[in-house]
Amino acid sequence: MSASKPLLMLGLPKGSLEESTKALFAKAGWKITTSSRSYKPSIDDPELDGRFIRAQEVSRYVEHGFFDCGLTGHDWVLENESDVVEVCDLIYSKASTLKSRWVLCVPEASSMTKPEDLAGKRVATELLETTKRYFAKKGIAAEVEFSWGATEVKVPDLVDAIVDITETGNSIRANKLRIIDTLLETNTKFIANKASWANPAKRKKIETIALLLRGALEAESKVGLKMNLPKAALNNVVNALPALRNPTISQLSSPEWIALETIIDESVVREIIPQLKALGAEGIVEYPLNKVVY
Numbered sequence: 001m002s003a004s005k006p007l008l009m010l011g012l013p014k015g016s017l018e019e020s021t022k023a024l025f026a027k028a029g030w031k032i033t034t035s036s037r038s039y040k041p042s043i044d045d046p047e048l049d050g051r052f053i054r055a056q057e058v059s060r061y062v063e064h065g066f067f068d069c070g071l072t073g074h075d076w077v078l079e080n081e082s083d084v085v086e087v088c089d090l091i092y093s094k095a096s097t098l099k100s101r102w103v104l105c106v107p108e109a110s111s112m113t114k115p116e117d118l119a120g121k122r123v124a125t126e127l128l129e130t131t132k133r134y135f136a137k138k139g140i141a142a143e144v145e146f147s148w149g150a151t152e153v154k155v156p157d158l159v160d161a162i163v164d165i166t167e168t169g170n171s172i173r174a175n176k177l178r179i180i181d182t183l184l185e186t187n188t189k190f191i192a193n194k195a196s197w198a199n200p201a202k203r204k205k206i207e208t209i210a211l212l213l214r215g216a217l218e219a220e221s222k223v224g225l226k227m228n229l230p231k232a233a234l235n236n237v238v239n240a241l242p243a244l245r246n247p248t249i250s251q252l253s254s255p256e257w258i259a260l261e262t263i264i265d266e267s268v269v270r271e272i273i274p275q276l277k278a279l280g281a282e283g284i285v286e287y288p289l290n291k292v293v294y
Contacts, residue, residue, distance in 0.1 A: 006046060030043060030045055069193065071188055088210045099167075101185050102125075106160070117180075121143070127163055218293075226284075228258070
């Protein structure tokens with residue numbers, strides 16, 4: 001690797017995932033910055049270069065070798081039928097850590113209740129090829145057309161049904177639609193070009209990125225907790241503590257006191273701290289985490 005040529009070219013998703021992707025990389029240890037409307041980011045790692053492009057296109061450019069690796073949805077890997085290495089799952093989005101679903105929807109008032117009811121009907125979607133394969137596999141002769149956006153508003157005036165993506169189902173209900181089937185679940189995946197994966201230096205760097213991205217995601221729902229407690233209270237405290245691993249215990253200057261440190265789910269902190277206090281713990285400190293690597 002020369003000083004002028006980075007080791008890896010990275011494909012990053014432009015659009016709704018852009019800010020959450022930059023935030024995830026920041027927690028993992030890489031600062032990615034972009035100027036207004038720029039598709040070429042600056043990355044504080046001389047081994048990395050990258051481009052922000054639409055998630056729909058990332059897998060094609062990874063497969064063809066313009067990118068060594070990239071982040072895109074499982075749905076777009078399937079849609080493009082891209083022959084790539086799926087390095088790891090990264091379940092995150094602009095709003096949550098839930099998986100998304102591509103769902104087949106009809107108007108609430110429609111009499112249609114199953115996919116077979118759409119035979120001879122028109123269906124709009126951005127996930128065109130996957131939807132065509134879905135209906136073909138079921139032997140349903142539906143007319144599937146590409147939607148450039150605002151898909152929910154096209155029923156019932158322009159089309160009979162849609163296939164659209166949702167996390168919570170709120171937008172589906174808000175547009176007075178009803179889900180009659182789920183085509184697939186999807187989440188962000190870290191993918192690699194097969195030739196790049198076969199290159200030892202590139203694979204090592206890709207695996208390092210994957211490890212730290214997974215660690216950053218794992219840390220988002222957890223916090224560190226440390227406290228002092230009497231030795232006599234240790235068993236009761238450990239039994240009350242939902243530890244990620246066995247807690248770290250160290251002796252304090254007083255022979256009757258110890259320090260305990262562990263990692264727990266952030267959602268249980270508000271309940272566990274009063275319990276720990278009641279069991280004799282003192283000096284309880286909660287702190288955020290950047291990465292949790294197993």
